[in-house]
Amino acid sequence: MPQHSIATSLAQPAMNTVTSHVIDKIAQGYRAAQVLFVAVRLGLFDALGKRSMTAAQLAKALQADQRAIRMLSDALVSLGILVKRGPAYANSCLSQSFLLANSPASQQALIVHNAALYERWARLFDAVKTGRPVPPDVEDQRLRRDALAFSRAMAASGSIQAAETAAKIDLQSAQRMLDIGGGPGVYAIAFARRWPELHVTVIDCAEAIAVARDNVKKAKLAAQITTLIGDAFEADLGGPYDFVLLSNVVHQYCPEWNMRLIERAAQALAPGGKLAVKDFVLRNSRTGPVGASLFAINMLVNTPGGDCYSGKEIRDWMRRAGLRPVGTVRLRYPSVVVLGRKPQLTVENGG
Numbered sequence: 001m002p003q004h005s006i007a008t009s010l011a012q013p014a015m016n017t018v019t020s021h022v023i024d025k026i027a028q029g030y031r032a033a034q035v036l037f038v039a040v041r042l043g044l045f046d047a048l049g050k051r052s053m054t055a056a057q058l059a060k061a062l063q064a065d066q067r068a069i070r071m072l073s074d075a076l077v078s079l080g081i082l083v084k085r086g087p088a089y090a091n092s093c094l095s096q097s098f099l100l101a102n103s104p105a106s107q108q109a110l111i112v113h114n115a116a117l118y119e120r121w122a123r124l125f126d127a128v129k130t131g132r133p134v135p136p137d138v139e140d141q142r143l144r145r146d147a148l149a150f151s152r153a154m155a156a157s158g159s160i161q162a163a164e165t166a167a168k169i170d171l172q173s174a175q176r177m178l179d180i181g182g183g184p185g186v187y188a189i190a191f192a193r194r195w196p197e198l199h200v201t202v203i204d205c206a207e208a209i210a211v212a213r214d215n216v217k218k219a220k221l222a223a224q225i226t227t228l229i230g231d232a233f234e235a236d237l238g239g240p241y242d243f244v245l246l247s248n249v250v251h252q253y254c255p256e257w258n259m260r261l262i263e264r265a266a267q268a269l270a271p272g273g274k275l276a277v278k279d280f281v282l283r284n285s286r287t288g289p290v291g292a293s294l295f296a297i298n299m300l301v302n303t304p305g306g307d308c309y310s311g312k313e314i315r316d317w318m319r320r321a322g323l324r325p326v327g328t329v330r331l332r333y334p335s336v337v338v339l340g341r342k343p344q345l346t347v348e349n350g351g
Helices: 003-027 029-042 044-048 055-062 066-078 093-098 108-121 124-130 147-168 186-194 206-219 255-268 290-302 311-320
Strands: 082-085 088-091 176-180 199-204 225-229 241-247 269-280 324-330 335-341
Touching (some): 003 029, 029 066, 029 108, 044 055, 055 066, 124 290, 147 335, 186 206, 186 225, 186 241, 199 206, 206 225, 241 255, 269 290, 311 324, 311 335
Parallel strands (some): 176 199
């Protein structure tokens, strides 16, 4: 056998092993997610709190099977979410920070939201065949959530990135801001804290605004933040504003609806004002980054026309609405802010 053929045959099993591992990791990704979802739904982390408990004690507290709880808890230890000392389990620093109901940074609402999404993702095959979203009745009835629960989940999600976004967009000279689809108000709060002279108006549905008002009250920013219940496609947006924010909004809609929304935002801007479209932005080829590509599939499963979009698509919408794209701001993966500015009024010479 020629030398190169021997080398190729020896290398082939190793290459196949590496390739197979990549495929296996993707194919089995649901397992770790379900372990986390189930633990949150059971109330396992809150049951532990700041103490240690054996599997028997946990099973009794959670009214669950002891063997199953032991296996679930061991899996959580392997994932770095719990710690184990002898036969007893305890919350790790990670779970104490993000998985307890009373934690300031609690992600429980978001995780339950993702558990419900998981049920719809199981019907992705149907969504791809038909092009229609998966109906809500496929979900476990115990995971049914209303708009209020969704707003709480989005508050848990948004709080992670809101401060970063406010820190990276210069609003030093701005006085009035509009947060379209601002939901639970976490971005309004972050911008108000960052820029004390800024007055922010948040517009969203009644359920989202109820959560926003509660969050604004807790933040003691009622003097800076005004809430408005309404449909951003139809309501009087007020203005003019120096800054308009669309954070994680455009992925909910088809291109035609997004064009309408950006036109309305542009009309509400003062001359020289800026529009920020923050979202999971795709590369122009639409083939990545992975986080944005997978979120686009989430929109396929859950909405009739939603998608993720490239920076070029967003800039094209801005230009058609009379705005001038002025750059991008990169945030924590995979989020990007695309910025546009409304031209200043020009004064014509004349007699």
